[in-house]
Amino acid sequence: MKKEAQGIFIITTILICVGIIMVYSSSSCYAYDKFQDSAFYLKRHLVHFIIGLALAAFALKVDYRKIKGHAKILLLVSFTALILVLVPGIGHEAGGAKRWF
Known part of the structure; x- marks a missing residue:
């Protein structure tokens, strides 16, 4: 992976991690009331994050x-x-x- 692409990948990952924390902090009470699991939306968001991260890593390796x-x-x-x-x-x-x- 090129140095520039690696930097963008790292910064994007950090921003998404901050977003994951925000999702949990803003939806934990609602998720607990609705699903009796305060981390319901956090888990769901993490699954989508991992899928997106894998696809982004694949896209960085493909020669356009x-x-x-x-x-x-x-x-x-x-x-x-x-x-x-x-x-x-x-x-x-x-x-x-x-x-x-």
């Missing part, structure tokens, strides 16, 4: 020039996924916004 030829296909897949959310029965509406889950 190797996937540059597939950019149009990847863009088309991304737009298709965004449009599919608007199809009734596929997207989930919460708080006035549509999402996958």
